[in-house]
Amino acid sequence: MKISLFLTFIFLSLTSQAEIIFDDSFVRQRNLGGDGTYVANFGTTVSFKQPVTTMPPELQEKHIVGDGLFEKNFSDDPTRSDYGLGPAYNNISCASCHIRDGRGSLPVISANNAWTKLGQNEAIFLRISVESYVSKNLHGEPTAVPGYSTQLFHLGSYHLRQNSPNTGQAEVWMKYEYSTFTYPDGQVVKIKKPIFQIRNPYDLSTDESGNSTSRLFQDDVRTSPRMTPPMIGLGLLEAIEQDDIIALANRDLSAWGVHGRPNWVYDIEKQKNNFVDVYSLGRFGLKANTPSVLHQALGAFRGDMGVTNSFFPDESIAGTPLIEKILPSLKKEVNINDEDALDTVFYSQTLAVPSRRKEYLEADIVAGGKNFKNVGCTNCHQPEFITGKHSIEALSFQRIAPYTDLLLHDMGEGLADNRRDFQASGRDWKTRALWGIGLTKTINARGGFLHDGRAATIEEAILWHGGEAQISRDKFASLPANERAQVIKFINSL
């Protein structure tokens, strides 16, 4: 099977650029996550919480241990055994953001769309950095905001800021900006996006003119919201051969305006193993800015919760003035041992992809799948891979349908965050996997789509597509209403 995929790429390189890439057999594929797919006729709130079914019992047990750690609430009380939280953080457990291992949701906004402060237990935070052309000329890694880092921690331990209890580096406030989209046939859809304000930063001061100032308020600071993505199938994405992803980048889809590019990003495992070149292909994170589940998960432990580990041993606000006062009260050793850290990584690698529901062959859904291809969605939402060898045998050599090419694409001004992340520009985002997407609302009724959770529905998410996806979006919009509904139904059937 692997060879046939390879041959397909050779064949494609010889064919007309605008031709459809695959036949439409993917429309009838039910078990999107290979042999270890969790097969069910319908979705429930536990559909994303199932282990890869083909793992042996001892690995199923290991997965359950990791599940417990994923759901563990960490405490910032150094006298407790569950200590590790903070001192600055965005949430208190993995599961608090990755709700039932699915997408997070935006906070409930106050009446009349008033600015609302991000409080406890929110599934969104801001990435921050400054534009630095020195770094840009190297590998493009984001440059930390002086006195901060590359992530803004809106929560903090009680003692972190004397006059702002439980506030982290700064408060983050949010409200919506509304607009409309009008289809060629006249149908109007109301769409929205969250906009953010930073208030009460810890370094707030008054300048000579009497204005409030902070390093965060300077013009070179870039911010970008991040909504938690679902956890399913991550190990399978890790198992996709790098060459297969590069081959997709090498296709000429210029007739569609599509130019997928890989991201090359810092790899903590290579660093730890003293590689000279410490960069790898990016696969995870919304801009493909991390190379592996381990890097993503343990980086999030330290970054999102302040839970240090041997891969990321320094506190997330180390080296900033904010930590100085609280430093004596922090324990010196890392907050979780390697066994716990790696069990959590294993859990994150081995969440099964649910099968499509029993209705997947209904006529409307099949028709929608064909149009999904015809309007060009599959240019980026690549429906088929055969995985390569993975250290977890159940993930190796599986026929999977993640509906992503794991590549970066310019998604247009409407989605741009104007913040660089390694090779990803301020308009680039990684193609999101679509497997399990139809169960989003089942897992979390308020779960939102796209990088900041702005889209309440699949339709809204499609309508936000621009840039390299503009042609496909326009083709979709030009379909008759019933055919648009079929495409959405197909996506919802995944």
Added chain:
Amino acid sequence: MKIMNLVLSTLLFGAVASAGTLEKQVIENVSKNVILQTYKDLSDRSADLLTAVKQLEGNRTQANLLNAQNAWVAARAPWEASESFLYGPVDSLGIDPMIDTWPLSRIDLDSVLHSGNTINSDFVRNLGVNLQGFHTLEYLLFGDGIHTNTKEVSSFTQAQFDYLIATAVLQAEYTHKLHYAWTTQADPDDASQPGFIDVISKPGFDNPIYSSEQAVMFEFVNGILGILDEVANGKMSDPLGGDIAHANVELVESPYSWNSLLDFEDNIRSVYNVYTGSYGGSKKGPGLKEVIAQTNPELANRVEARILQAMGKIKAIAGDNNTPFNKAILDAQGRVLTTEAINDLNGLFQLVESEVLPIFQ
């Protein structure tokens, strides 16, 4: 046999007026007469708790403290009896962590109380989830729970009263929101959305959450499995430890009020309520039991008996001396009884997983 049972069920549960399959009747009855009623009690009793703590603050007597403590226990019961259905708005609106995060950060709470800050509900709202909710209220009302589960009203500081009222205000607000989300509008950001009861009781492929009646029934069963596992292998096993030297009382939930065993029992009562379709001794329609009974009456009765047995095993841990759970795990006999209860719950889990769940898959 199946048809006859269906007819009988329809006759028996005339209070559930809608026609349709037995599954539909179960969904309507459980969501309306079990889940919604549980949330109504939670909301009402949280309001009562707020009244009681205000009364205590206004008239600082030992009797009023006892009244407030009892109000806390009364509000706690429907919450614990809701933990076999932790889906829907309680999850999507993030209400569970706001009202029931454990552990409480005592070290931070003590700091707040000594900080001199003006303490009101807006102040507490901005603090961590580990500084509000049931366990914060519990600590303030009952004390540290080490030697006793009460305190002298004279030991309260004004800051403690202020914090108590502020937290009770938020508790009443969150539990009211939860009930409202079920009855009226599931998503506060979307006025076009109906109450969650309409969402769960009208499944179908175009329902974004439940694609079929079967999906809802599966949800009910999975919720049951979730809390059985949580009580046996989290709430009870974690503090018990492998031996007495590894017992860890700081992992016991509701340690200040010594209410832990009642919590666990109410958790299993939650299972019983969904399984039988009853609430507070009243049964207005069918539960999962009736669906199982269509094909296997013996299994239907056996599961019910095992649920009641598990509740009895938990109750038995207290022994003749009414020993609280945080003391029982440090006592040889208490550990034996706790282990028996855990094993019994795990047996029930196995039974539901292996024989009940397949009926709904």
